[in-house]
Amino acid sequence: QLSLFRLTVKRPFSTSHSSVDAKEIKKFQLLAHKWWDEEGEYSALHSMNDIRVPFIRDTLLSMSSNYLRGNPLSGVKILDVGCGGGLLSEPLGRLGASVTGIDPLEDNIRTADQHKSFDPVLAKRIRYKSSSLEEIVEESMETFDVIVASEVVEHVADLETFIKCCSQVLKPEGSLFITTINKTQLSYVLGIVVAEKIMGIVPEGTHEWEKFVPPEELEHILESNGFSVKTVKGMLYNPLSGSWSWTESTSLNYAVHAVKSGAQGQSGPTGTPSETDIQQCSATAATAG
Amino acid sequence: GRALLAPVGPRVRAGPRAPLRSTASAAPLYDVVVSGGGMVGSAMAAALGHDIHFHDKKIALLEAGPRKEYDHMPDGYSNRVSSISPGSATLLSSFGAWDHVCSLRLKPFRRMQVWDACSEAMIIFEKDDLDDMGYIVENDVIMSALTKQLDAVADRVEVFYRSRAVGYTWPLPSHSCDTSPWVQIELADGRRLQTKLLIGADGHNSVVRKEAEIKNIEHQYDQSAVVATLHLSEATDNNVAWQRFLPTGPIALLPLSDTASSLVWSTSHEHASELLAMDEESFVDSINSAFWSNINHSDFIDTAGAMFRSAISLLKPSGTAVRQLPPSVAEVDPESRAMFPLGMGHATEYVQHRVALIGDAAHRVHPLAGQGVNLGFGDIACLAHHLSAAAFNGSDLGKDPRQWSGERQRHNVSLIAATDVLKRLYSTRLAPLVLLRTWGLQATNALPPVKVRISLEWGL
Numbered sequence: 001q002l003s004l005f006r007l008t009v010k011r012p013f014s015t016s017h018s019s020v021d022a023k024e025i026k027k028f029q030l031l032a033h034k035w036w037d038e039e040g041e042y043s044a045l046h047s048m049n050d051i052r053v054p055f056i057r058d059t060l061l062s063m064s065s066n067y068l069r070g071n072p073l074s075g076v077k078i079l080d081v082g083c084g085g086g087l088l089s090e091p092l093g094r095l096g097a098s099v100t101g102i103d104p105l106e107d108n109i110r111t112a113d114q115h116k117s118f119d120p121v122l123a124k125r126i127r128y129k130s131s132s133l134e135e136i137v138e139e140s141m142e143t144f145d146v147i148v149a150s151e152v153v154e155h156v157a158d159l160e161t162f163i164k165c166c167s168q169v170l171k172p173e174g175s176l177f178i179t180t181i182n183k184t185q186l187s188y189v190l191g192i193v194v195a196e197k198i199m200g201i202v203p204e205g206t207h208e209w210e211k212f213v214p215p216e217e218l219e220h221i222l223e224s225n226g227f228s229v230k231t232v233k234g235m236l237y238n239p240l241s242g243s244w245s246w247t248e249s250t251s252l253n254y255a256v257h258a259v260k261s262g263a264q265g266q267s268g269p270t271g272t273p274s275e276t277d278i279q280q281c282s283a284t285a286a287t288a289g
Numbered sequence: 290g291r292a293l294l295a296p297v298g299p300r301v302r303a304g305p306r307a308p309l310r311s312t313a314s315a316a317p318l319y320d321v322v323v324s325g326g327g328m329v330g331s332a333m334a335a336a337l338g339h340d341i342h343f344h345d346k347k348i349a350l351l352e353a354g355p356r357k358e359y360d361h362m363p364d365g366y367s368n369r370v371s372s373i374s375p376g377s378a379t380l381l382s383s384f385g386a387w388d389h390v391c392s393l394r395l396k397p398f399r400r401m402q403v404w405d406a407c408s409e410a411m412i413i414f415e416k417d418d419l420d421d422m423g424y425i426v427e428n429d430v431i432m433s434a435l436t437k438q439l440d441a442v443a444d445r446v447e448v449f450y451r452s453r454a455v456g457y458t459w460p461l462p463s464h465s466c467d468t469s470p471w472v473q474i475e476l477a478d479g480r481r482l483q484t485k486l487l488i489g490a491d492g493h494n495s496v497v498r499k500e501a502e503i504k505n506i507e508h509q510y511d512q513s514a515v516v517a518t519l520h521l522s523e524a525t526d527n528n529v530a531w532q533r534f535l536p537t538g539p540i541a542l543l544p545l546s547d548t549a550s551s552l553v554w555s556t557s558h559e560h561a562s563e564l565l566a567m568d569e570e571s572f573v574d575s576i577n578s579a580f581w582s583n584i585n586h587s588d589f590i591d592t593a594g595a596m597f598r599s600a601i602s603l604l605k606p607s608g609t610a611v612r613q614l615p616p617s618v619a620e621v622d623p624e625s626r627a628m629f630p631l632g633m634g635h636a637t638e639y640v641q642h643r644v645a646l647i648g649d650a651a652h653r654v655h656p657l658a659g660q661g662v663n664l665g666f667g668d669i670a671c672l673a674h675h676l677s678a679a680a681f682n683g684s685d686l687g688k689d690p691r692q693w694s695g696e697r698q699r700h701n702v703s704l705i706a707a708t709d710v711l712k713r714l715y716s717t718r719l720a721p722l723v724l725l726r727t728w729g730l731q732a733t734n735a736l737p738p739v740k741v742r743i744s745l746e747w748g749l
Contacts, residue, residue, distance in 0.1 A: 038688075053682050071345055072681070091683025096345075118470055120318065 020104055020132050021157040027206055028084075032107030035085025036115055041203060044237060044244075045087050045151065048179075051235065051244045052150060052255065053091045056177050059231070059257050060146065063175070071096035079144040079169060081133055082152035086112035086126070092148070093125040100144070106130045133165045140169045150179040153218070154211050163225045170260045176227060178256045179235065183212035186251045199239070215250050227258040316481035319347045320686055321676070322474060323488045324454055324497050326352025328371075328428060329648030329665035330490030331435040332381070336673040338442035339384035342680035348446045349482060350439070351474075353453040359433030362393055367427040368516045368625045370543060370551045372530065372659035374423050377666040381434070385441070389434035390426055396544045397421035400529040402613060405715070405727060406536065406579075412734040423659075425530070425543045425551065453477045457487070457500045462642045472643050472687075486687040487644050488672075490665075493634050495650035501641050507634035507653070510712070512538050513561035514631055514656055515554040518622035519576065524548050531615045532657070533580055534715040539657045540579045542615060550616070552576065553656055561628045572626070573618050580615045594727050631655055633709055635702065639694035643687035645672060652701050655712045664701055671697055
């Protein structure tokens with residue numbers, strides 16, 4: 001079992017308090033045009049759609065009361081952070097959502113724009129922007145119903161800042177979906193040694209084990225920043241079949257669904273944001289929805 | 290242009306490459322285009338059009354012929370009928386077409402009697418409960434029902450009548466930035482369409498299959514099928530389908546009503562022409578003789594067969610069934626006689642990048658098993674299910690649906706091969722083979738588990 005999908009997120013080129021890691025960006029520059037080769041370097045990410053899209057779709061459907069025939073995510077505004085070539089943005093767009101995909105690497109955005117342009121429905125529903133998460137916070141306060149950060153947080157320079165910014169741009173009671181890799185001995189052996197150095201399933205140097213995030217740590221950061229963690233599920237990649245499945249164990253890959261507490265700081269166990277949180281994010285600490 | 294043709298192995302097709310984005314953008318883009326508006330193509334388009342997850346998708350159906358109005362069914366029966374299995378009936382009712390069929394006309398049958406001309410061997414298929422085994426339905430009735438259901442989803446399914454595709458342009462399997470990823474279709478009148486998935490339902494001489502350069506294993510039988518509408522000597526509870534294997538080929542009588550049946554007689558080309566040419570009385574005599582005559586029996590076979598039957602009745606007292614007598618024919622509908630050549634075919638692949646084949650385009654069988662259109666409906670049930678799930682996942686619909694094709698090929702190949710073997714086995718008078726099939730048939734008839742399995746395989 002190998003954890004092979006990582007190649008999605010670029011960190012934004014930003015100034016201070018940046019969650020972007022310039023080194024990380026360089027790694028993905030070379031592969032910017034390879035996103036849509038389904039048998040290529042990103043094949044594991046393509047097949048990950050088979051479980052992450054239904055996960056997002058079904059979670060959102062179960063939380064909403066109305067369902068528009070044939071358009072399960074109609075009217076939902078989604079932010080895809082670290083969208084890469086748009087591998088996850090496109091299926092979400094096809095399901096009816098209005099998707100904003102951001103990625104710090106311009107080449108990725110170029111590839112994504114190019115790919116969606118052939119489909120008039122997607123071209124309308126998705127917009128891509130070369131940007132960091134921080135850069136859009138000011139103009140996007142509490143704008144999105146959903147944020148997806150898939151295969152992102154393990155590349156982030158400062159996870160706390162990243163989560164705070166997510167909270168800023170998310171509407172109250174909005175959903176945050178994260179998929180990432182655990183920091184365990186197993187993930188070192190399989191995710192780095194085997195996947196990168198031995199089997200070459202992931203380009204060497206893509207991952208840094210130090211930056212892997214254990215689910216306990218992620219949950220803690222989420223809960224202390226106004227989120228309520230609803231689901232944590234393990235994911236497993238089968239390199240022989242090239243397919244993903246859900247699993248009990250979170251020792252390799254896992255997915256998280258968290259909900260931002262409602263207006264006036266209700267419904268989350270941690271309640272109101274702290275003083276330092278408010279100072280860190282540059283936008284006004286508005287509480288109105 | 291050509292420079293983009295990187296060597297990607299044997300799957301690269303010759304022919305025009307996908308056009309640059311600027312020229313392609315004008316052509317309307319569909320999610321699915323079905324090429325061929327026969328029973329299978331129309332049912333495919335209707336099934337997708339009624340699928341909840343295709344609510345906002347665009348589907349097109351291309352049919353070379355004109356739109357036929359089926360509002361008024363003629364009193365006389367059409368000579369082209371199909372044996373519809375319960376599985377196919379389920380598919381048709383999943384999008385509301387079966388109700389229309391029932392309100393027009395159809396004939397359920399409860400029993401199938403199949404026997405050999407060269408011996409007494411016989412096998413009877415029937416269900417223990419009072420369910421129908423299948424239904425004999427005129428093809429026009431099915432088309433009428435399908436057309437109605439297509440009209441009902443006209444906002445999603447656009448039907449292009451009198452439209453023949455004259456050219457297909459295939460995209461490269463791996464996406465290259467400048468060229469369109471979709472299949473380009475050019476119609477005879479110059480109009481162009483683009484689609485994410487092209488479904489070829491254009492019959493055993495499929496143009497889609499040829500243009501996609503999918504190899505087809507095919508074989509022309511030395512046989513033609515003669516069809517006609519017959520009137521019985523006397524009204525009867527006409528709920529049995531009869532088939533007798535003559536050395537020249539099987540003759541089948543399929544019930545249409547208590548007084549009428551449809552004939553499907555597979556025989557040599559010469560004999561078929563003779564049957565069409567002879568006067569109506571002689572034609573009727575030939576049919577009755579084919580069903581009733583024992584001229585092909587030999588004493589040897591009869592004795593051997595009788596011995597085997599006694600043996601079975603010792604071991605399994607209920608193992609021999611009572612033979613019912615087929616009805617005798619009095620008249621043939623004038624103008625209802627027709628013939629068409631028979632063959633078998635099987636495409637080596639059912640799918641390619643953004644292309645799927647269904648129905649006779651993928652597989653062609655001998656009518657002896659009455660399975661032709663049921664195989665096609667089976668393809669639809671499977672493919673529609675796959676595409677529905679893909680749409681609900683937000684997937685690109687044209688992604689190689691290999692899972693679907695693997696399933697269908699496994700199912701179809703064994704049935705097609707078995708049909709072919711049966712056809713060859715029964716095309717002989719040679720004693721050893723007759724004995725083999727006699728005993729085989731008798732044994733099969735005596736063994737309920739085998740019989741049930743055959744029924745299930747054939748969707749009965």
